[in-house]
Amino acid sequence: QVQLQQWGAGLLKPSETLSLTCAVNGGSFSGYFWTWIRQPPGGGLEWIGEISYGGTTIYNPALKSRVTISIDTSMKHFSLKLSSVTAADTAVYYCARGVGVRGRSWFDPWGQGALVTVSS
Amino acid sequence: EIVLTQSPATLSLSPGEGATLSCRASHNISSYLAWYQHKPGQAPRLLIYDASNRASGIPARFSGSGSGTDFTLTISSLEPEDFAVYYCQQRSNWPPLTFGGGTKVEIK
Numbered sequence: 001q002v003q004l005q006q007w008g009a010g011l012l013k014p015s016e017t018l019s020l021t022c023a024v025n026g027g028s029f030s031g032y033f034w035t036w037i038r039q040p041p042g043g044g045l046e047w048i049g050e051i052s053y054g055g056t057t058i059y060n061p062a063l064k065s066r067v068t069i070s071i072d073t074s075m076k077h078f079s080l081k082l083s084s085v086t087a088a089d090t091a092v093y094y095c096a097r098g099v100g101v102r103g104r105s106w107f108d109p110w111g112q113g114a115l116v117t118v119s120s
Numbered sequence: 121e122i123v124l125t126q127s128p129a130t131l132s133l134s135p136g137e138g139a140t141l142s143c144r145a146s147h148n149i150s151s152y153l154a155w156y157q158h159k160p161g162q163a164p165r166l167l168i169y170d171a172s173n174r175a176s177g178i179p180a181r182f183s184g185s186g187s188g189t190d191f192t193l194t195i196s197s198l199e200p201e202d203f204a205v206y207y208c209q210q211r212s213n214w215p216p217l218t219f220g221g222g223t224k225v226e227i228k
Contacts, residue, residue: 044207044219044220045219046216047217047219049215058215059215060215060216061216094164099169100211103217104211104214105211105217106166106169106170106211107154107164107166107209108165108169109163109165110163110165111163112162112163113163
């Protein structure tokens with residue numbers, strides 16, 4: 001059974017770069033779309049972007065200028081970097097496995113989530 | 121961008137009752153809709169994909185229906201563990217993929 005385990009810094013100052021990593025334990029790493037999704041406090045879910053096994057990325061246009069998703073196939077990890085963070089980036093960040101076709105997935109399973117707080 | 125509107129925002133029901141949750145899309149998304157269950161402090165869980173297909177391990181009391189712009193998640197008889205927030209998500213039009221605002225199913 002596939003499990004996603006994520007980690008990264010939980011407290012950032014404005015203008016810093018958010019960095020999170022998600023490890024995929026069990027199951028196949030290829031053939032899926034490795035995705036980041038976030039949920040601000042009291043808010044809804046926002047799709048950030050995805051990366052394929054081959055390294056092809058698709059990003060949310062609203063975040064595209066600040067987002068980088070990368071993949072390490074040897075370690076079965078994928079990572080998120082979000083630059084120039086502000087308080088508006090405070091959220092629980094989830095990694096997830098995208099199932100379907102490129103850019104058009106449903107998500108199963110999800111990681112446990114990581115709260116990232118941006119505060120001066 | 122496809123906007124998904126979920127209703128009601130909150131549903132107050134008792135265990136054993138049935139629940140009907142609605143998700144409306146701003147444009148035709150065919151059957152490209154998924155439903156998730158989300159409990160506090162836990163990862164969201166996929167329930168239904170492509171409008172009506174139950175994900176692996178999901179009990180038969182969960183069912184999905186609809187196509188085009190109007191979709192429904194039905195829980196036939198609420199179990200205590202079903203009280204949670206439910207989100208719909210479309211995969212028809214991208215980027216970005218989008219989620220609805222959620223329906224909270226709470227104990228009456």
